[in-house]
Amino acid sequence: MDQLLINPDYPHILSTLIFLPLAGALLLLFVRNEDFSRYWALGITTLTGILSIPLLKAFDPTTSKFQFVERMDWVHSLNIQYVVGVDGISILLVMLTTLIMPLCVLASWTYIKTRVQAFMVCLLIMECAMLGVFMALDFVLFYILWEAMLIPMYMLIAIWGGPRKIYASIKFFLYTLAGSVMLLVAIIWLYIHNGYSFFIPDMMWQNYSSTTQILLFLAFFLAFAIKVPMFPFHTWLPAAHVEAPTAGSVILASVLLKMGTYGFLRFAIPITPEATMTLAPAILWLSIAGIIYGGFTALAQSDMKKLIAYSSVGHMGFVTLGIFVLNTRGVEGAILQMINHGITTGALFLCIGMIYERTHSRELRDATGVGKYMPIYVTFLTFFSLSSFGFPATNSFVGEFMILAGTFKHSIWLALAAIPGAVLAAAYMLRMLQKIVWGGTDNPDQSWLTDLNVREICVLAPFLFFVFWIGLGAQPFIDLIHVSVANLLDSYNAFHGHAVAAADLLIH
């Protein structure tokens, strides 16, 4: 148990964060007042956000151990435990989740008009499950939360979604669930071969046989690659994004997609290092395919939400690229880029949602030329678009730069293949920006549009703040993750050094 660090100052902070939204949701079930449920959900998510701040303050960035650990028996006969903890890899994702949720509630304030109370219940349950996924250190706990998340997300899309919501929601549900059934088998296999323990740190860096590792890796890969989504498992994403309500899209883009890449870092690399080494080249080239494919497809979209959705495929391609080059730059860049993508794409979805609330259309040509009438709106949109294609001084620049630096170190051809993706990103984002701000000579009449109100500015401002904070001073964020990443890669290299030494011994 030397991987765990119990922080006595904050004995139950993680459980509080997980269960506060759940308790809020349960209470909300018995309320039939729409306004109350809005304020209640806002209050609960804000409180969760405030309570998560001490986490950042007391986090010790000099150790790679899991911190703020809480541990107790859950199902004794199967040795399932309730263990939660955070380390450098998950801390930022936890913070991102707690930050995004109050803004999602705010963004749905007037957007959601029917069944408000049920909507807020779904959001709160989502928050509980998402936080739990990032904190869980027991594989069954992780799996339960990972699956349980599907129900509220399905409801969010299927009830409050757009015209093709049924198709999109079912596709989302089936795809994700089908991907993770083999994960369950892998979990049980690991449990049996690790002295009947589901404790995740115990499963890492063990000497499983090569075939086993490949099979385990494939089970992980199927589950996580669908969640990311990696090309060619991405087809559920545009459908789900387009049909989901704004808050749903934001949650999906900012948090849910990160679970796939988080899964690669937390499970795939440490549990199956040998298979990772064998299969990394394939995954790297799949990432490149995703980057290029996402870029070209985004360029051809006329639906703004679809455009952002396909850009997500490209951006997440960068993240998986960074992870599987397996050097410090790349992995740190990938984690940072996970956060950046959460901030930037989340904000872009919010922007699209705001224009949709006014025009009730997601078509790009119905939103052309609004710059004249909505100056504050286009200011925000411009900054987020610039950030999206990695303009210097914005957050994505730092992330993409680190990933590309890491890729160059790994293989120059790979890096060269990824560069067009960055150019494509500029092309499709600028195309959208140009149309929305200025449009052409045939703009529809937009003079009736009203600019953003105070609530909407309050929603977008925090995102802008983080765009520039990470863009101009990313060091504090990198400090938080550095030791954990270094430890991950050291163990990975040591594992392979060990294997190579053993092989040498056999030969001589």
Add this chain to the structure above:
Amino acid sequence: MQFLPELTLLGAGLVIFVVSLGKSNTDTIRNIALGLGAAVFAAALVSCGQTGELFFGAYQVDLYSQVFKTLIAGALVVVLIFGAKLKGVNPKVQPEYYLFMFMSVLGLMMLVSSVELISMFVALELSSFAVYIMVPMRDELGNMKIQMEAGIKYLLFGVTATGFMLFGMSYMYGLTGSTELSIVIEKLSLMYNQPAAVIAMMMVLAGFFYKLAIFPFHFWVPDVYEGASNETTAFIASVPKLAAVAVLIRLISLINGEGQVIVNVLMVCAVCSMFYGNLSALVQTDVKRMLGFSGIAHAGFVLLGILTFQISGYANAMYYIIGYVVMNLACFLVICTVSKKGENVRIEDLTGLHKRSPIMAFTLAVGLFAMAGIPPFVGFMAKFMVLAGALKAGYLLVVILAAINTAIAIFYYLSVVRVTYCSDPEERDEVSPTMLTNAASVFLLLVIVVMGVTPQRFVDFAATAVKTIM
């Protein structure tokens, strides 16, 4: 005291018989039946701690049997509550309907305690024949006479399965010279290298496969589920399955290591049940038919738990079947409530249920998600434990096939949730469940969640119960 639940049931049957002689209105009969059901449940609870032997060793009362009796009585009470109006049964024969229901439960309770072949047979027949009559008691629906067809099918398949079982029992008697289970199994366990012993065991199991609807004895399920009235189907789909699992565990727990052939056959049956059930359920439009096919698939999972030949495996199977019955009852509760005049419920009839009755929609959604095996409900934990147990026993391939089935199953459960939650009711009527039904649905929901979140206590208890018969 040891025989109290059965005696209460007999008494209940007599009371209803007396009632059926006179002319009382349906409300009175309903209340009497409900009261008697509660009395049976109370009697089962009171006698839960009893142990002993009755009828010269043919009838064993132990913790295992008493737990199952309590569960059977509990399920009976829930069925009586939500089926209280008996919308689908001709008012003229309602007292008789209750009479047969109680007799069937009596048979099932006796079955759980039987440890001798003949008494087992008698108990099984008592429970089956009562249900054979309950099925065609449905009101006539548009001259189709589907209830008659269902009744005949149920009877013919049932009699065939019974024939198999009797034939197997005769083999057992011929091979071992006894009808007492303990002696039969002990002697039989030395003979599993002989085909006769294997065939005898398989044939006896066939009778219970029929009750539990495991491939290849599942053919009656869809038509009977569709043809019988909603209340009858709810009864058939839940209560007998508890007893069937109880006996299956009793029988299989006595097979020891030599029975590898039987294991292989059972494994094939389990996998075929899952695939057949899930694939057929995908295309159903009638909710009851769909639940019937899903029941076949779930039976496959239960069998997978039993297959491990370990106490933990039996406990898991017990946990699974209890969870299944609870989830199933939750779904049938909604079906019976939604059905206005006792007609069958198609999936599209559930359209917009969330507006017509929020609590029913919620119950159905939780029940279906639980059956699909989504955490944190009981269905997930049950499936997880069964799969973990099977993998521990080394059945990797079967576990993978079962996991694939989980993914297939989600689709049809989800499509029902979809119509209840994601569409408007158009012009469908309100659904107004009674207070008692609401209470029952809240109770079932609580059980589904609590069993799913804290499985430890339940599995431990099941293991304790199973140990008493080893």
